Amino acid sequence: MTGDLRCDSCQGGIPPELWNQQQGALCPYCGKRSWTRVFPAIQHTVAGQSPEAIGSESESSCFFHPRSRAIVACDSCGRFICGLCDLDTGSTGGHICPTCFTSPKAPGSGTLLDKRRVLYDSILLGLNLGGFFFFFWPSLITAPLSIVLAIWYWRKPRSIVPRYTTFRFVLVIVLGLLQTAIWIALFWSVANSPGRGSRGPAL
Template identity: 30%
Template structure:
Protein backbone atom coordinates (compact mmCIF):
# COMPACT_ATOMS: atom_id res chain seq x y z
CA UNK A 1 0.00 0.00 0.00
CA UNK A 2 1.25 3.45 -0.78
CA UNK A 3 0.97 6.34 1.60
CA UNK A 4 0.17 9.84 0.50
CA UNK A 5 1.53 12.86 2.29
CA UNK A 6 -1.85 13.66 3.93
CA UNK A 7 -2.10 10.31 5.77
CA UNK A 8 -4.32 8.57 3.24
CA UNK A 9 -3.84 4.91 2.43
CA UNK A 10 -4.59 3.79 -1.09
CA UNK A 11 -5.64 0.36 -2.30
CA UNK A 12 -2.70 -1.53 -3.86
CA UNK A 13 -5.03 -2.89 -6.55
CA UNK A 14 -6.96 0.14 -7.83
CA UNK A 15 -5.20 3.08 -6.15
CA UNK A 16 -8.39 4.54 -4.63
CA UNK A 17 -8.48 5.80 -1.04
CA UNK A 18 -9.44 3.11 1.49
CA UNK A 19 -10.95 5.53 4.01
CA UNK A 20 -11.05 9.28 4.60
CA UNK A 21 -10.77 8.86 8.38
CA UNK A 22 -7.50 7.34 9.69
CA UNK A 23 -9.24 5.95 12.79
CA UNK A 24 -11.55 3.88 10.54
CA UNK A 25 -8.69 2.17 8.68
CA UNK A 26 -8.33 -0.86 11.02
CA UNK A 27 -12.01 -1.71 10.37
CA UNK A 28 -11.56 -1.77 6.58
CA UNK A 29 -11.78 -5.33 5.24
CA UNK A 30 -12.45 -4.65 1.56
CA UNK A 31 -11.60 -1.80 -0.78
CA UNK A 32 -14.75 0.33 -1.27
CA UNK A 33 -13.97 0.77 -4.98
CA UNK A 34 -12.77 -2.64 -6.25
CA UNK A 35 -13.95 -4.92 -3.39
CA UNK A 36 -10.51 -6.51 -3.04
CA UNK A 37 -9.97 -8.07 0.38
CA UNK A 38 -7.58 -5.89 2.36
CA UNK A 39 -6.12 -5.91 5.85
CA UNK A 40 -4.92 -2.62 7.30
CA UNK A 41 -2.66 -2.35 10.35
CA UNK A 42 -2.14 1.24 11.48
CA UNK A 43 0.94 2.06 13.55
CA UNK A 44 1.01 5.08 15.91
CA UNK A 45 3.46 6.93 13.66
CA UNK A 46 0.80 7.09 10.92
CA UNK A 47 -1.07 9.92 12.65
CA UNK A 48 2.02 11.86 13.72
CA UNK A 49 3.03 14.85 11.64
CA UNK A 50 6.04 14.46 9.38
CA UNK A 51 9.11 16.08 10.94
CA UNK A 52 11.50 17.66 8.52
CA UNK A 53 15.16 16.79 9.10
CA UNK A 54 17.82 19.37 9.81
CA UNK A 55 19.53 21.04 6.89
CA UNK A 56 23.15 22.08 6.90
CA UNK A 57 23.92 25.79 6.63
CA UNK A 58 26.43 27.03 4.11
CA UNK A 59 29.62 28.75 5.30
CA UNK A 60 29.10 32.52 5.30
CA UNK A 61 32.48 33.93 6.36
CA UNK A 62 36.07 32.97 5.81
CA UNK A 63 37.58 31.17 8.82
CA UNK A 64 34.32 29.66 10.08
CA UNK A 65 34.49 26.07 11.31
CA UNK A 66 33.33 23.65 8.64
CA UNK A 67 32.07 20.09 8.70
CA UNK A 68 34.74 17.39 8.41
CA UNK A 69 32.67 15.56 5.80
CA UNK A 70 31.19 18.60 3.97
CA UNK A 71 33.76 21.37 3.53
CA UNK A 72 31.16 23.91 2.37
CA UNK A 73 28.79 23.43 5.33
CA UNK A 74 28.99 25.21 8.70
CA UNK A 75 29.96 23.08 11.72
CA UNK A 76 27.31 22.81 14.44
CA UNK A 77 28.88 20.49 17.05
CA UNK A 78 32.02 18.38 17.50
CA UNK A 79 31.77 14.59 17.61
CA UNK A 80 31.86 13.43 21.23
CA UNK A 81 33.99 10.41 20.28
CA UNK A 82 36.65 11.69 17.85
CA UNK A 83 36.26 15.49 18.03
CA UNK A 84 35.57 16.10 14.33
CA UNK A 85 33.37 19.09 13.52
CA UNK A 86 29.95 18.10 12.18
CA UNK A 87 27.25 19.94 10.26
CA UNK A 88 23.55 19.48 11.04
CA UNK A 89 23.29 16.65 8.49
CA UNK A 90 26.24 14.64 9.86
CA UNK A 91 25.36 15.16 13.53
CA UNK A 92 23.84 11.89 14.75
CA UNK A 93 22.50 12.19 18.29
CA UNK A 94 22.44 8.85 20.11
CA UNK A 95 21.73 8.63 23.85
CA UNK A 96 22.42 12.35 24.25
CA UNK A 97 25.83 12.10 22.57
CA UNK A 98 26.73 13.69 19.22
CA UNK A 99 28.49 11.21 16.93
CA UNK A 100 29.80 11.37 13.39
CA UNK A 101 28.73 8.63 10.93
CA UNK A 102 32.10 6.85 11.16
CA UNK A 103 32.13 6.75 14.99
CA UNK A 104 28.53 5.53 15.01
CA UNK A 105 29.40 2.72 12.61
CA UNK A 106 32.52 1.80 14.59
CA UNK A 107 30.58 1.94 17.86
CA UNK A 108 27.87 -0.30 16.45
CA UNK A 109 30.43 -2.88 15.26
CA UNK A 110 32.38 -2.92 18.52
CA UNK A 111 29.26 -2.83 20.72
CA UNK A 112 30.12 0.52 22.32
CA UNK A 113 26.71 2.05 21.51
CA UNK A 114 24.31 -0.06 23.57
CA UNK A 115 21.13 1.19 21.89
CA UNK A 116 22.42 -0.23 18.57
CA UNK A 117 23.42 -3.59 20.00
CA UNK A 118 21.70 -6.53 18.28
CA UNK A 119 22.80 -9.38 20.51
CA UNK A 120 25.06 -10.48 23.33
CA UNK A 121 26.94 -13.65 24.12
CA UNK A 122 25.02 -15.79 26.61
CA UNK A 123 27.60 -17.00 29.15
CA UNK A 124 24.85 -18.61 31.23
CA UNK A 125 24.23 -21.06 28.37
CA UNK A 126 27.92 -21.98 28.21
CA UNK A 127 27.97 -22.54 31.97
CA UNK A 128 24.81 -24.67 31.91
CA UNK A 129 26.34 -26.75 29.09
CA UNK A 130 29.44 -27.28 31.25
CA UNK A 131 27.18 -28.51 34.03
CA UNK A 132 24.95 -30.84 31.98
CA UNK A 133 27.40 -32.37 29.50
CA UNK A 134 29.48 -34.38 32.02
CA UNK A 135 26.29 -35.76 33.59
CA UNK A 136 25.35 -37.22 30.21
CA UNK A 137 28.76 -38.33 28.95
CA UNK A 138 31.41 -38.91 31.63
CA UNK A 139 30.90 -38.44 35.35
CA UNK A 140 34.63 -38.52 36.05
CA UNK A 141 34.98 -35.02 34.57
CA UNK A 142 32.29 -33.61 36.86
CA UNK A 143 34.60 -31.90 39.41
CA UNK A 144 36.65 -30.27 36.64
CA UNK A 145 33.72 -28.98 34.60
CA UNK A 146 31.80 -27.81 37.67
CA UNK A 147 34.90 -25.96 38.88
CA UNK A 148 35.23 -24.35 35.43
CA UNK A 149 31.54 -23.40 35.62
CA UNK A 150 32.06 -21.81 39.06
CA UNK A 151 35.02 -19.82 37.75
CA UNK A 152 32.94 -18.63 34.78
CA UNK A 153 30.04 -17.61 37.06
CA UNK A 154 32.37 -15.43 39.14
CA UNK A 155 34.30 -14.12 36.12
CA UNK A 156 31.24 -13.22 34.02
CA UNK A 157 29.04 -11.90 36.84
CA UNK A 158 29.62 -8.25 35.87
CA UNK A 159 29.43 -8.79 32.11
CA UNK A 160 26.44 -7.10 30.42
CA UNK A 161 23.32 -9.22 30.87
CA UNK A 162 21.24 -10.62 28.04
CA UNK A 163 18.96 -8.19 26.23
CA UNK A 164 15.90 -10.44 26.58
CA UNK A 165 16.64 -13.04 29.27
CA UNK A 166 17.29 -12.80 33.03
CA UNK A 167 20.97 -13.75 32.92
CA UNK A 168 21.69 -12.92 36.57
CA UNK A 169 19.10 -15.41 37.80
CA UNK A 170 20.50 -18.05 35.45
CA UNK A 171 24.01 -17.37 36.76
CA UNK A 172 22.83 -17.77 40.36
CA UNK A 173 21.11 -21.08 39.57
CA UNK A 174 24.15 -22.29 37.61
CA UNK A 175 26.46 -21.26 40.46
CA UNK A 176 24.44 -23.23 43.02
CA UNK A 177 24.28 -26.27 40.72
CA UNK A 178 28.02 -26.02 40.01
CA UNK A 179 28.78 -25.97 43.73
CA UNK A 180 26.57 -29.03 44.32
CA UNK A 181 28.12 -30.87 41.37
CA UNK A 182 31.65 -29.97 42.52
CA UNK A 183 31.04 -31.30 46.03
CA UNK A 184 29.32 -34.42 44.66
CA UNK A 185 32.06 -35.01 42.07
CA UNK A 186 34.83 -34.62 44.65
CA UNK A 187 33.00 -37.03 46.98
CA UNK A 188 32.68 -39.50 44.08
CA UNK A 189 36.43 -39.23 43.34
CA UNK A 190 37.26 -39.58 47.03
CA UNK A 191 35.14 -42.70 47.29
CA UNK A 192 36.63 -44.18 44.09
CA UNK A 193 40.23 -43.53 45.19
CA UNK A 194 40.15 -44.18 48.91
CA UNK A 195 36.80 -45.79 49.72
CA UNK A 196 37.26 -48.75 47.39
CA UNK A 197 40.54 -49.76 49.14
CA UNK A 198 38.66 -50.58 52.33
CA UNK A 199 36.51 -53.21 50.67
Template identity: 30%
Template sequence: MEAYIFPEFHREPSSFPAIHLAQDHEAVCYFHSRYRAAIPCDHCGRFLCEICAIPVGNRQLCAECLAQLRKQRDESGLVHYAALFDNVALFLVTAPFVTVIFWIFTILSAPASLFLSFYYWSRQWSLAPRSRFRFGIAILFSILLIAIWAFGIYQIFNHRR
Protein backbone atom coordinates in the same frame (compact mmCIF):
# COMPACT_ATOMS: atom_id res chain seq x y z
CA MET B 1 -16.98 2.77 23.99
CA GLU B 2 -13.39 3.00 25.21
CA ALA B 3 -10.79 5.64 24.56
CA TYR B 4 -7.07 5.22 25.06
CA ILE B 5 -4.79 8.19 25.51
CA PHE B 6 -1.19 7.53 24.59
CA PRO B 7 1.51 8.79 26.98
CA GLU B 8 2.92 11.02 24.25
CA PHE B 9 -0.32 13.01 24.34
CA HIS B 10 0.72 14.53 27.67
CA ARG B 11 4.27 15.25 26.57
CA GLU B 12 5.37 18.86 26.83
CA PRO B 13 5.93 20.61 23.50
CA SER B 14 9.33 21.87 24.70
CA SER B 15 10.66 18.29 24.79
CA PHE B 16 10.23 17.86 21.04
CA PRO B 17 13.21 18.75 18.82
CA ALA B 18 13.16 22.39 17.84
CA ILE B 19 12.59 22.81 14.11
CA HIS B 20 13.56 26.20 12.78
CA LEU B 21 13.21 27.14 9.16
CA ALA B 22 16.40 28.52 7.71
CA GLN B 23 16.57 32.20 6.86
CA ASP B 24 18.63 33.66 4.05
CA HIS B 25 22.38 33.16 4.45
CA GLU B 26 22.02 30.60 7.27
CA ALA B 27 23.51 27.13 7.25
CA VAL B 28 20.98 24.43 6.42
CA CYS B 29 20.72 20.77 7.31
CA TYR B 30 22.41 18.39 4.86
CA PHE B 31 19.31 16.18 4.73
CA HIS B 32 16.61 18.87 5.05
CA SER B 33 17.39 21.91 2.95
CA ARG B 34 14.61 24.00 4.56
CA TYR B 35 15.72 23.51 8.20
CA ARG B 36 18.38 25.53 10.00
CA ALA B 37 21.53 23.59 10.92
CA ALA B 38 21.96 23.15 14.65
CA ILE B 39 25.08 21.03 15.01
CA PRO B 40 27.73 19.41 12.80
CA CYS B 41 28.15 15.65 12.66
CA ASP B 42 31.15 14.70 14.79
CA HIS B 43 32.27 12.10 12.26
CA CYS B 44 31.83 13.64 8.81
CA GLY B 45 31.18 17.31 9.61
CA ARG B 46 27.83 17.61 7.81
CA PHE B 47 25.47 20.20 9.22
CA LEU B 48 22.46 18.61 10.91
CA CYS B 49 19.15 19.92 12.16
CA GLU B 50 17.72 18.88 15.53
CA ILE B 51 15.84 16.00 13.90
CA CYS B 52 18.87 14.47 12.16
CA ALA B 53 21.35 14.71 15.03
CA ILE B 54 21.59 11.30 16.71
CA PRO B 55 23.29 11.36 20.12
CA VAL B 56 25.73 8.45 20.57
CA GLY B 57 27.53 8.76 23.87
CA ASN B 58 28.90 12.29 23.94
CA ARG B 59 28.91 12.66 20.15
CA GLN B 60 26.30 13.77 17.62
CA LEU B 61 26.18 11.67 14.44
CA CYS B 62 24.13 11.64 11.26
CA ALA B 63 22.30 8.48 10.21
CA GLU B 64 24.79 7.64 7.45
CA CYS B 65 27.80 7.87 9.75
CA LEU B 66 26.02 5.79 12.37
CA ALA B 67 25.32 3.08 9.79
CA GLN B 68 28.92 3.23 8.59
CA LEU B 69 30.30 2.96 12.13
CA ARG B 70 28.04 0.01 12.89
CA LYS B 71 29.47 -1.84 9.88
CA GLN B 72 33.04 -1.25 11.10
CA ARG B 73 32.27 -2.87 14.48
CA ASP B 74 35.23 -1.27 16.20
CA GLU B 75 33.85 2.09 17.29
CA SER B 76 33.46 2.54 21.02
CA GLY B 77 30.00 3.47 22.21
CA LEU B 78 28.17 1.20 19.77
CA VAL B 79 26.93 -2.04 21.28
CA HIS B 80 26.52 -4.76 18.68
CA TYR B 81 25.94 -7.73 20.94
CA ALA B 82 25.95 -8.65 24.58
CA ALA B 83 27.32 -11.92 25.89
CA LEU B 84 24.78 -13.47 28.24
CA PHE B 85 27.08 -15.08 30.77
CA ASP B 86 24.19 -16.43 32.82
CA ASN B 87 23.17 -18.56 29.84
CA VAL B 88 26.79 -19.63 29.29
CA ALA B 89 27.19 -20.67 32.94
CA LEU B 90 23.95 -22.63 32.88
CA PHE B 91 24.91 -24.23 29.56
CA LEU B 92 28.26 -25.39 30.96
CA VAL B 93 26.62 -27.41 33.72
CA THR B 94 23.65 -28.76 31.77
CA ALA B 95 25.08 -29.44 28.31
CA PRO B 96 27.22 -32.46 29.31
CA PHE B 97 24.03 -34.24 30.41
CA VAL B 98 22.52 -34.10 26.92
CA THR B 99 24.40 -37.25 26.02
CA VAL B 100 25.83 -39.85 28.35
CA ILE B 101 29.18 -39.72 26.55
CA PHE B 102 29.95 -36.14 27.58
CA TRP B 103 29.13 -36.41 31.30
CA ILE B 104 32.85 -36.77 32.01
CA PHE B 105 33.36 -33.14 30.95
CA THR B 106 31.46 -31.93 34.00
CA ILE B 107 34.71 -32.25 35.93
CA LEU B 108 35.91 -29.22 33.94
CA SER B 109 32.67 -27.46 33.08
CA ALA B 110 31.27 -27.31 36.63
CA PRO B 111 34.19 -25.27 38.06
CA ALA B 112 34.18 -23.09 34.94
CA SER B 113 30.47 -22.45 35.39
CA LEU B 114 30.99 -21.66 39.06
CA PHE B 115 33.73 -19.17 38.18
CA LEU B 116 31.59 -17.48 35.49
CA SER B 117 28.63 -17.26 37.84
CA PHE B 118 30.57 -15.55 40.61
CA TYR B 119 32.68 -13.37 38.33
CA TYR B 120 29.75 -11.98 36.32
CA TRP B 121 27.20 -11.96 39.16
CA SER B 122 27.33 -8.19 39.65
CA ARG B 123 28.31 -7.18 36.13
CA GLN B 124 25.55 -6.33 33.68
CA TRP B 125 26.64 -7.03 30.11
CA SER B 126 23.23 -6.66 28.52
CA LEU B 127 21.28 -3.52 27.72
CA ALA B 128 18.11 -5.08 29.07
CA PRO B 129 18.16 -5.88 32.79
CA ARG B 130 18.29 -9.59 33.56
CA SER B 131 17.61 -11.47 36.77
CA ARG B 132 20.24 -13.55 38.52
CA PHE B 133 18.02 -16.63 38.57
CA ARG B 134 20.08 -18.48 35.94
CA PHE B 135 23.27 -17.66 37.81
CA GLY B 136 21.72 -19.10 40.97
CA ILE B 137 20.68 -22.31 39.23
CA ALA B 138 24.14 -22.62 37.64
CA ILE B 139 25.81 -22.13 41.04
CA LEU B 140 23.62 -24.80 42.64
CA PHE B 141 24.24 -27.31 39.84
CA SER B 142 27.96 -26.53 39.83
CA ILE B 143 28.31 -27.06 43.57
CA LEU B 144 26.29 -30.26 43.33
CA LEU B 145 28.43 -31.61 40.49
CA ILE B 146 31.69 -30.66 42.20
CA ALA B 147 30.47 -32.41 45.37
CA ILE B 148 29.55 -35.53 43.37
CA TRP B 149 32.97 -35.55 41.71
CA ALA B 150 34.74 -35.02 45.04
CA PHE B 151 32.75 -37.83 46.64
CA GLY B 152 33.41 -40.13 43.68
CA ILE B 153 37.15 -39.44 43.67
CA TYR B 154 37.27 -39.89 47.44
CA GLN B 155 35.48 -43.24 47.13
CA ILE B 156 37.85 -44.42 44.39
CA PHE B 157 40.98 -43.59 46.39
CA ASN B 158 39.47 -44.82 49.67
CA HIS B 159 38.65 -48.27 48.22
CA ARG B 160 42.16 -48.75 46.82
CA ARG B 161 43.65 -48.99 50.31
Protein backbone atom coordinates in the same frame (compact mmCIF):
# COMPACT_ATOMS: atom_id res chain seq x y z
CA MET C 1 6.17 5.90 0.39
CA THR C 2 4.35 8.68 2.24
CA GLY C 3 0.66 7.94 2.58
CA ASP C 4 1.07 4.61 0.86
CA LEU C 5 -0.81 2.15 3.04
CA ARG C 6 -1.53 -1.17 1.43
CA CYS C 7 -3.51 -4.24 2.37
CA ASP C 8 -1.05 -6.91 3.45
CA SER C 9 -3.07 -9.54 1.64
CA CYS C 10 -3.68 -8.12 -1.86
CA GLN C 11 -1.43 -5.03 -1.85
CA GLY C 12 -4.44 -2.86 -2.72
CA GLY C 13 -4.39 0.69 -1.32
CA ILE C 14 -6.25 1.42 1.92
CA PRO C 15 -8.00 4.80 1.56
CA PRO C 16 -7.76 7.34 4.43
CA GLU C 17 -11.48 6.90 5.22
CA LEU C 18 -10.66 3.44 6.52
CA TRP C 19 -7.73 4.46 8.71
CA ASN C 20 -7.90 4.37 12.51
CA GLN C 21 -11.22 2.50 12.63
CA GLN C 22 -11.48 0.81 16.01
CA GLN C 23 -13.20 -2.27 14.59
CA GLY C 24 -10.97 -2.37 11.51
CA ALA C 25 -12.26 -2.13 7.95
CA LEU C 26 -12.69 -4.44 5.00
CA CYS C 27 -10.22 -4.06 2.17
CA PRO C 28 -12.09 -2.68 -0.86
CA TYR C 29 -10.23 -5.11 -3.12
CA CYS C 30 -9.92 -8.48 -1.39
CA GLY C 31 -12.52 -8.10 1.38
CA LYS C 32 -10.11 -9.03 4.15
CA ARG C 33 -10.37 -7.12 7.39
CA SER C 34 -7.46 -4.96 8.35
CA TRP C 35 -6.75 -2.63 11.22
CA THR C 36 -4.61 0.44 10.62
CA ARG C 37 -3.23 2.87 13.17
CA VAL C 38 -1.85 5.85 11.29
CA PHE C 39 0.26 8.59 12.87
CA PRO C 40 1.12 12.18 11.82
CA ALA C 41 4.53 11.09 10.53
CA ILE C 42 2.74 9.80 7.45
CA GLN C 43 2.14 13.40 6.34
CA HIS C 44 5.78 14.36 6.60
CA THR C 45 8.54 13.74 4.18
CA VAL C 46 11.76 13.56 6.11
CA ALA C 47 14.64 14.75 3.98
CA GLY C 48 18.27 14.64 5.00
CA GLN C 49 19.76 17.94 6.12
CA SER C 50 22.16 19.64 3.77
CA PRO C 51 25.42 20.92 5.21
CA GLU C 52 25.98 24.68 5.27
CA ALA C 53 29.16 26.13 3.85
CA ILE C 54 31.58 27.91 6.19
CA GLY C 55 31.04 31.68 6.12
CA SER C 56 34.28 32.81 7.73
CA GLU C 57 37.58 31.45 9.03
CA SER C 58 36.43 31.73 12.65
CA GLU C 59 33.62 29.21 12.20
CA SER C 60 34.15 25.58 13.15
CA SER C 61 34.17 23.12 10.32
CA CYS C 62 33.01 19.54 10.14
CA PHE C 63 35.69 16.92 10.85
CA PHE C 64 34.64 14.92 7.81
CA HIS C 65 33.75 17.84 5.51
CA PRO C 66 36.18 20.71 6.09
CA ARG C 67 34.16 23.08 3.89
CA SER C 68 30.94 22.51 5.83
CA ARG C 69 29.96 24.33 9.02
CA ALA C 70 29.83 22.18 12.17
CA ILE C 71 26.51 22.27 13.97
CA VAL C 72 27.07 19.85 16.84
CA ALA C 73 29.80 17.82 18.53
CA CYS C 74 29.63 14.02 18.49
CA ASP C 75 28.42 12.82 21.91
CA SER C 76 30.78 9.87 21.66
CA CYS C 77 34.13 11.15 20.35
CA GLY C 78 33.65 14.93 20.52
CA ARG C 79 34.40 15.58 16.84
CA PHE C 80 32.58 18.53 15.27
CA ILE C 81 30.09 17.34 12.69
CA CYS C 82 27.89 19.00 10.07
CA GLY C 83 24.20 18.46 9.38
CA LEU C 84 24.99 15.70 6.92
CA CYS C 85 27.12 13.69 9.36
CA ASP C 86 24.91 14.21 12.39
CA LEU C 87 23.05 11.02 13.29
CA ASP C 88 20.46 11.96 15.88
CA THR C 89 19.78 8.76 17.83
CA GLY C 90 17.51 10.44 20.36
CA SER C 91 17.89 9.48 23.98
CA THR C 92 19.55 6.23 22.96
CA GLY C 93 22.90 7.77 22.17
CA GLY C 94 22.42 11.47 21.34
CA HIS C 95 24.20 13.03 18.35
CA ILE C 96 26.66 10.52 16.89
CA CYS C 97 29.09 10.80 14.01
CA PRO C 98 29.08 8.05 11.34
CA THR C 99 32.40 6.61 12.56
CA CYS C 100 31.17 6.15 16.12
CA PHE C 101 27.85 4.83 14.88
CA THR C 102 29.49 2.01 12.96
CA SER C 103 32.23 1.36 15.52
CA PRO C 104 31.29 -1.51 17.81
CA LYS C 105 33.43 -0.28 20.68
CA ALA C 106 33.05 3.45 20.45
CA PRO C 107 33.76 4.87 23.91
CA GLY C 108 30.59 6.27 25.38
CA SER C 109 28.64 5.79 22.16
CA GLY C 110 26.52 3.97 24.30
CA THR C 111 26.28 0.41 24.72
CA LEU C 112 22.66 1.33 24.06
CA LEU C 113 23.47 1.57 20.38
CA ASP C 114 24.59 -2.02 20.27
CA LYS C 115 23.02 -4.09 17.55
CA ARG C 116 24.00 -7.43 19.04
CA ARG C 117 24.83 -8.88 22.44
CA VAL C 118 26.17 -12.27 23.50
CA LEU C 119 24.17 -13.94 26.27
CA TYR C 120 26.96 -15.45 28.36
CA ASP C 121 24.53 -16.53 31.05
CA SER C 122 22.64 -18.76 28.60
CA ILE C 123 25.86 -20.18 27.16
CA LEU C 124 27.21 -21.05 30.61
CA LEU C 125 23.92 -22.54 31.76
CA GLY C 126 23.89 -24.68 28.62
CA LEU C 127 27.49 -25.71 29.24
CA ASN C 128 26.80 -26.61 32.85
CA LEU C 129 23.57 -28.55 32.34
CA GLY C 130 24.76 -30.09 29.06
CA GLY C 131 27.87 -31.46 30.75
CA PHE C 132 25.83 -32.88 33.61
CA PHE C 133 23.05 -34.52 31.60
CA PHE C 134 25.21 -35.72 28.70
CA PHE C 135 26.52 -38.95 30.32
CA PHE C 136 27.48 -37.04 33.50
CA TRP C 137 31.26 -37.52 33.22
CA PRO C 138 31.87 -34.30 31.15
CA SER C 139 30.71 -32.36 34.22
CA LEU C 140 34.08 -33.22 35.77
CA ILE C 141 35.44 -30.52 33.45
CA THR C 142 32.37 -28.38 32.66
CA ALA C 143 31.32 -27.81 36.30
CA PRO C 144 34.50 -26.04 37.49
CA LEU C 145 34.88 -24.41 34.06
CA SER C 146 31.38 -22.92 34.22
CA ILE C 147 32.10 -21.50 37.70
CA VAL C 148 35.29 -19.82 36.50
CA LEU C 149 33.63 -18.46 33.35
CA ALA C 150 30.58 -17.21 35.28
CA ILE C 151 32.87 -15.14 37.49
CA TRP C 152 34.92 -14.04 34.45
CA TYR C 153 31.89 -12.89 32.45
CA TRP C 154 29.96 -11.46 35.41
CA ARG C 155 30.78 -7.87 34.48
CA LYS C 156 30.53 -8.23 30.71
CA PRO C 157 27.72 -6.32 28.95
CA ARG C 158 24.41 -8.08 29.39
CA SER C 159 21.15 -8.01 27.49
CA ILE C 160 19.78 -4.48 27.19
CA VAL C 161 16.26 -5.62 28.06
CA PRO C 162 15.26 -6.86 31.53
CA ARG C 163 16.30 -10.48 31.96
CA TYR C 164 17.21 -12.81 34.84
CA THR C 165 20.91 -12.61 34.00
CA THR C 166 22.22 -12.37 37.58
CA PHE C 167 19.96 -15.22 38.66
CA ARG C 168 21.30 -17.38 35.83
CA PHE C 169 24.92 -16.62 36.70
CA VAL C 170 24.24 -17.49 40.35
CA LEU C 171 22.44 -20.66 39.25
CA VAL C 172 25.45 -21.66 37.14
CA ILE C 173 27.80 -21.14 40.09
CA VAL C 174 25.54 -23.03 42.53
CA LEU C 175 25.05 -25.94 40.10
CA GLY C 176 28.76 -25.97 39.33
CA LEU C 177 29.60 -26.15 43.05
CA LEU C 178 27.07 -28.95 43.58
CA GLN C 179 28.45 -30.98 40.69
CA THR C 180 32.01 -30.42 41.86
CA ALA C 181 30.96 -31.55 45.34
CA ILE C 182 29.45 -34.72 43.84
CA TRP C 183 32.72 -35.45 42.02
CA ILE C 184 34.78 -34.85 45.18
CA ALA C 185 32.49 -37.17 47.14
CA LEU C 186 32.82 -39.82 44.43
CA PHE C 187 36.63 -39.62 44.42
CA TRP C 188 36.71 -39.64 48.23
CA SER C 189 34.46 -42.70 48.45
CA VAL C 190 36.56 -44.57 45.89
CA ALA C 191 39.79 -43.62 47.66
CA ASN C 192 38.46 -44.74 51.04
CA SER C 193 36.64 -47.87 49.96
CA PRO C 194 37.31 -50.84 52.32
CA GLY C 195 38.69 -53.10 49.60
CA ARG C 196 41.44 -50.68 48.57
CA GLY C 197 44.97 -51.87 49.41
CA SER C 198 43.98 -55.36 50.56
CA ARG C 199 45.32 -58.05 48.27
CA GLY C 200 43.71 -61.06 49.85
CA PRO C 201 43.92 -62.55 53.33
CA ALA C 202 47.29 -62.43 55.06
CA LEU C 203 48.83 -65.84 55.59
